[in-house]
Amino acid sequence: METTLSKRTITYNKEGFSNDELIAIYRAILKPRLIEEKMLILLRQGKISKWFSGWGQEGISVGAAYAMKHEEFILPMHRNLGVFTTRGIPLNRLFAQFQGKMSGFTKGRDRSFHFGAKDYNIVGMISHLGPQLGIADGIALANKLKKNEQATIVFTGDGGASEGDFHESLNVAAVWDLPVIFAIENNCWGLSTPSNEQFRCKQFIDKGIGYGMDAFQVDGNNILEVISTIRKIANSIRTKPRPFLLECMTFRMRGHEEASGTKYYPEGLQDEWVKKDPVLNYELFLEEEGILDAGLKESIYAEIKGEIQAGLDIAFAEGPITATLDTELSDVYAPFKQEVKAPASDAKTEKRFIDAISDALRQSMEKYPELVIMGQDVAEYGGVFKVTEGFVDQFGKDRVRNTPLCESAIVGTGLGLSISGMKAVVEMQFADFVTCGFNQIINNLAKIHWRWGQNADVVVRMPTGANTAAGPFHSQSNEAWFFHTPGLKVVYPAFPNDAKGLLNAAIEDPNPVMFFEHKFLYRSIRQDVHDDYFTAEIGKAGYVRRGEDLTIITYGLGVHWAMEVLDQHPEINADLIDLRTLLPLDTETIYESVRNTGKVLVFHEDCMTGGIGGEIAALINENCFDALDAPVKRIASLDTPVPFAVPLEQQFLPLERFKQALVELFEF
Numbered sequence: 001m002e003t004t005l006s007k008r009t010i011t012y013n014k015e016g017f018s019n020d021e022l023i024a025i026y027r028a029i030l031k032p033r034l035i036e037e038k039m040l041i042l043l044r045q046g047k048i049s050k051w052f053s054g055w056g057q058e059g060i061s062v063g064a065a066y067a068m069k070h071e072e073f074i075l076p077m078h079r080n081l082g083v084f085t086t087r088g089i090p091l092n093r094l095f096a097q098f099q100g101k102m103s104g105f106t107k108g109r110d111r112s113f114h115f116g117a118k119d120y121n122i123v124g125m126i127s128h129l130g131p132q133l134g135i136a137d138g139i140a141l142a143n144k145l146k147k148n149e150q151a152t153i154v155f156t157g158d159g160g161a162s163e164g165d166f167h168e169s170l171n172v173a174a175v176w177d178l179p180v181i182f183a184i185e186n187n188c189w190g191l192s193t194p195s196n197e198q199f200r201c202k203q204f205i206d207k208g209i210g211y212g213m214d215a216f217q218v219d220g221n222n223i224l225e226v227i228s229t230i231r232k233i234a235n236s237i238r239t240k241p242r243p244f245l246l247e248c249m250t251f252r253m254r255g256h257e258e259a260s261g262t263k264y265y266p267e268g269l270q271d272e273w274v275k276k277d278p279v280l281n282y283e284l285f286l287e288e289e290g291i292l293d294a295g296l297k298e299s300i301y302a303e304i305k306g307e308i309q310a311g312l313d314i315a316f317a318e319g320p321i322t323a324t325l326d327t328e329l330s331d332v333y334a335p336f337k338q339e340v341k342a343p344a345s346d347a348k349t350e351k352r353f354i355d356a357i358s359d360a361l362r363q364s365m366e367k368y369p370e371l372v373i374m375g376q377d378v379a380e381y382g383g384v385f386k387v388t389e390g391f392v393d394q395f396g397k398d399r400v401r402n403t404p405l406c407e408s409a410i411v412g413t414g415l416g417l418s419i420s421g422m423k424a425v426v427e428m429q430f431a432d433f434v435t436c437g438f439n440q441i442i443n444n445l446a447k448i449h450w451r452w453g454q455n456a457d458v459v460v461r462m463p464t465g466a467n468t469a470a471g472p473f474h475s476q477s478n479e480a481w482f483f484h485t486p487g488l489k490v491v492y493p494a495f496p497n498d499a500k501g502l503l504n505a506a507i508e509d510p511n512p513v514m515f516f517e518h519k520f521l522y523r524s525i526r527q528d529v530h531d532d533y534f535t536a537e538i539g540k541a542g543y544v545r546r547g548e549d550l551t552i553i554t555y556g557l558g559v560h561w562a563m564e565v566l567d568q569h570p571e572i573n574a575d576l577i578d579l580r581t582l583l584p585l586d587t588e589t590i591y592e593s594v595r596n597t598g599k600v601l602v603f604h605e606d607c608m609t610g611g612i613g614g615e616i617a618a619l620i621n622e623n624c625f626d627a628l629d630a631p632v633k634r635i636a637s638l639d640t641p642v643p644f645a646v647p648l649e650q651q652f653l654p655l656e657r658f659k660q661a662l663v664e665l666f667e668f
Ligand SMILES: Cc1ncc(C[n+]2csc(CCOP(=O)(O)OP(=O)(O)O)c2C)c(N)n1
Pocket: 079, 127, 128, 129, 156, 157, 158, 159, 160, 161, 185, 187, 189, 190, 191, 252, 256
């Protein structure tokens, strides 16, 4: 790679920049370049793992970080080393991060730039690229609601902009007038794929009009143009919140990552772009202007190289990380010791399941002014199940937000709110639609605390389940998808009082909670529910009935089916356990009961294969084998999608098979 240029090809406008500032910008743009030079050597020596080069794109990273205020959030991508250095991240920690060492930002759990640093107001990416954009919406929403006159900038590549998250996030930002800058680094390639195989529009700014958003294009290699443009946009949106699309034209000089090479680049293309190098052009400009002389240049080089070497010395001196089981396990969740809150009085009112949910939401909204509810049609319409009816009148539209159809962006927005110290409840219109927000839940909400210590204070409400003749896309039981994911909590009440107490508890908990509400129960069951605010313990199962013949372990609608069938069999005295929380699972209660009865039937509405019943059966086998008088029995729905027609759905559901299995186990 070239280290000098004989002729400048970029024209700079230094109006508004003092000479001192121009030199400060020089220091800032030179630093990531010199780090890269060093990294490439270390990579060849096998001393660091993967490296995603930002060589040739420094004008954008550095320019953006330079233009934004320190207290404003930046959400960078994999080529934005310059964001981290310009924000002043200590280099020893950065290098320790690349080496998987303890003093990095993820305790060795994640690599390269996959980390955030709250002290520096940086939220790092996950590998999936696009989800960053939705998080930026949430941070921008928090800024807007707090009226703190802050802007946010989030990056995407031209390839990442093909993801659905790009569309969803820009659309939400436009509809909600969020103060966020979507910076697209258009470096012409996504891995080996050139732009003409990635998108059909001529340029990204053409998309602005489609989103109803202003769009600017800049020469991303011209750092002064980048800074001036971002300053102008940020200044404007701080006081008049709205999003902007900023397309930064540039080129990726090196391979996608160092090992993958650049064979697919047409001959001569890289040579053309060398002439447009953002660092060398700027250096030449300062020299031509008489702002940078040989002595100053030499001392700046020496100073930065010294800083890099000092950082490397510290990072290399640090020993490899020690694996500690306790730390690994305990960091999965944000530390939180639930204090169960009793209601202030004994007053109770008979309520349907749905009213209890509504009650909890209302009282939590009163308790937490920083809580925001988001979902499709949740505002004036009150949600399709009317859970939030009347909420807009009481809490206003800022806090009860109708969303466009975009589950991924909205879950991401919830996370962004949490990063900004707020709380979010996201309503899935039906639990089935969570598939469209799956990535944000599984890869962002669930892992973010373990990765870099940021909690995700988001509750996702999941109206779930069948028995309503609603067909395969409005009936699924999908709790097992989340049960399998460390970092989430999965709550699934069966009674109105539990629903209220557990929903309040879920909102109180700073961790992400998937809250399942069975739609069939919404209006079919009633119970006396405490009027006052209270919480129930997350992670605690309950006995609905006690008996010594056998144990039934179930949750949700299964509890009510089991009660109904037991009523028809007065000769069977069963322990009926309502799990209430699936993750963390109350194994203590399960084992206690199984040891008392010796026979166990695990029963759920979800399909058999890969269902939670399999896990519970395995745990019982491993932990209570000596207490068992019969094989653990599982009863579940058929391994098919959920059918629409009533006779098909009833055959699919497990009730009839449960009746038979219960008697057989009793007689075993
Ligand atoms: C969802 C997803 N699909 C595929 C990949 C693999 N991948 C990583 S980066 C990349 C190309 C990204 O191109 P672009 O967004 O233009 O950014 P650039 O690397 O050019 O800076 C691909 C395909 C991924 N990380 N995530």
